[in-house]
Amino acid sequence: MVTSTASTASPDAPPGEIAVRLRGIGKRFPGVIANDDINIDVRRGTIHALVGENGAGKSTLMKILYGVQPPDSGTIEIDGEPVSLHSPADAISHGVGMVFQHFMLADNLTVLENVVLGAERRHGIGAAARREIERLSESYGVDVEPDRLVETMGVGARQRVEILKVLYRGARIVILDEPTAVLVPHEVDELFDNLRELKAEGISIIFISHKLDEVLAVADEITVIRRGTTVDTVNPEDVTARQLAELMVGSELPSPSTETSTVTDDVLLSIRDLGLDSADGRPLLEGIGFEIHRGEVLGIAGVEGNGQEELVEAIMGMRHGIHGTIRLGGRDLSSMSTRDRRASGVGYIPADRHRHGLLLEAPLWENRVLGHQFRPPSAKHGLIDKPGARQDTRRIIEEYDVRTPGPDVLASALSGGNQQKFIVGREMSSEPILLIASHPTRGVDVGAQAAIWDHIKRARREGLAVLLISADLDELIGLSDTIEVILRGRLVGTFDPAKVTPEELGSAMTGAGAAA
């Protein structure tokens, strides 16, 4: 364990070297403290990584630094000058630029047009702008063709355009929000080469991530954020991925590890040769086959975007064009509607609870009904049973420790963790036999995370088949009885969580290691 004190922004750095200094930054939202006493020093010409779990407060902090949201407390210094940033335009004028995880490019425009769009006043839109772009791409080694249409470009190239946009606007401090989440491994290497060139030219980079091996490979300094506050700043040479992970989750936290095996011989979910093609004929899922037994948790590991979402939606019946068979408890689900599949005993915790799990502007009791419109206690004789639904909402609030004043509160008023606990409670109602949990603890606080882990363990004890999809390898290793690795829409390896290490899983997920 690395020495860990409350705030350890290197105090010995000479002031001239510090590009960004954050002191005591705090930000509250209704019901949550997103940031509390954040202290960070970013040295000029370095890559400073910011790591933390989903929901730890990284994104809020970066929005504060980029002027999207004002902090409630604390100070920001840029190049030794205290600044207050009220808008992204403010931030840009102070030399702070941000590359978002989701690209903001106009597909039908060229690279040149995208770069100058909104910054026409710097160098116009003609030859001067082109010269500037060429100069920038040369001096920073960012390889782009100014006249190429963005829609013809791959993800890695688009990201370079985003970086170029930021540099064109005069940024000396570049924030990258989870830049590798959308990249395949060789694109990640290219990105890192670009970042090293930028750093050599004196640009300071703030690199947000929760992929520890990447952070260790590229960063000069690493600051760990946990529960909205900075817990430590370390040098990558001094720590291992394991130690960083411990810093991220905190050593006192419960581990997700399960108890003794409850796996039976009784196959509940059986999937055979499942496939799905994209609109342009590319296979999104291919030859997927697995079984989940009563009392078994099957974990699916994989880099995001390798078919996990499609797999879940295929089982739920939310996608068209699926081929292969899906059998649950002896019944063939393959040609059933989503509603009939739910009625056959499938509980579903979606990865994106705001898009797929909740009606945000409806009260909790209506959200209790959602997905269970067809059965008690939500409905009776084709009518919605409001008293029944409200009463059962109270039960969920009680049993699943959902922090809310009552069943009439709008779902949007709850914090992420409480929304998720509510969804878990709802999906565990009506006695499901299969629980699909897609990133069940993403973006929730650690308390809710532990509670959700407990609920998944309980589901397993009670004899459910659980399909667990997660990006958190410790969660997968801790909760699963078997782990399958998914890569480019195919299952590429089966692992025993009792024996596998995160490193082994990680290399299987990127296709680097030999499948077991």
Add this chain to the structure above:
Amino acid sequence: MSPRVTRLVLGASVPVLALVAAFAITSLVLILAGDPVGDVWSQILTWPERRNLSNIIDNATVLYLSGLAVAIGFKMNLFNIGVDGQYRVAAFAAAVVAGEAWLPGYLNTVLAILVAIAVGAVWAGIAGALRATRGVSEVISTIMLNAIATGLVAYLLRKAAVREEGSNALNTKTIPEGSRIPNISIGEGAATEIYGFIFIAAAAGFGYWFLLNKTRFGFDLRATGRSATAAVASGINEKKMIIVAMLISGGAAGLVGLPIILGDSYHYGSTFQSGLGFAGIAIALLGRNHPIGIAFGALLFAFLDEQSNPLQILVGVSPDIVAITQGVIVLTVVITYELVRRYGVRLEQRRVAQVLADESVAPPPGSGPEHEEVKS
């Protein structure tokens, strides 16, 4: 305040704020044009006479049905601009059927009403099917269908019409007396009667409320309107919902012209009133898609129309000024609703945070998964 009361107050504040803003803007227009603001408002805002009152109620009945038809679409996030075409096609078909009098007495009336509902539903269903199968925006297709409806009805009317001696009017056959819906007297003389159809309109309002708020189907419809993605994940068939919602909306639109056909003109003619469908959009917005709110909206619009009639004679101002008022109401109601909605969500979040902060002691940093202690 309890959350229920807060929500009610916030909900009611929308039309009030919108009306105040609309009256202010109309007054501004009058001042700029140099018209007598005070005289205009004192004419419009006097209590109507019995005769005017019955006109107001009659028009409100028609507008109410139109508002309901639009509101059903709104609840599903569908913008049925085509009520205008749907009710004219439906009213024409109903008038032809009722005029033919294949069935005796009130059976003929019932048949005419069912035909109107079916024709309105089919006309709207075209837009629903296009949206569900081909992704065609219902806004575009219903506007197109309005234009087609105008042409189609004009063409068919020429075929179906009976020409009266010494008149240029084109009308369908007159509905026999035994199949007409009797009017109800609210005062002395024939000018103070209101449509008996008002009871059917009220029943439609109740049906709308019951369907949306009490039935599973209504829940599915509202859920799809709130979040199509969450609805699909919950097992709702979105395409089916689009088609069914458009069918119901069109069916309700089919009723719009019937009070006039069955209670006043007794035929469909070339002078049949158009534009009721567009007023319905404004009224549904103003009434917040609530059956009682829509009734208030319909009464207000009918009231403004009726009271502005004598403006030209009495104060020398064109009655079209209330069209400005009505138009501004639509804009202000949309704006204020969005403002009040955002305010309401923020208020709720703050209230929840407050309640939770009051009832729990903040956990020490780094504490485990144990529940927070609750103060007794």
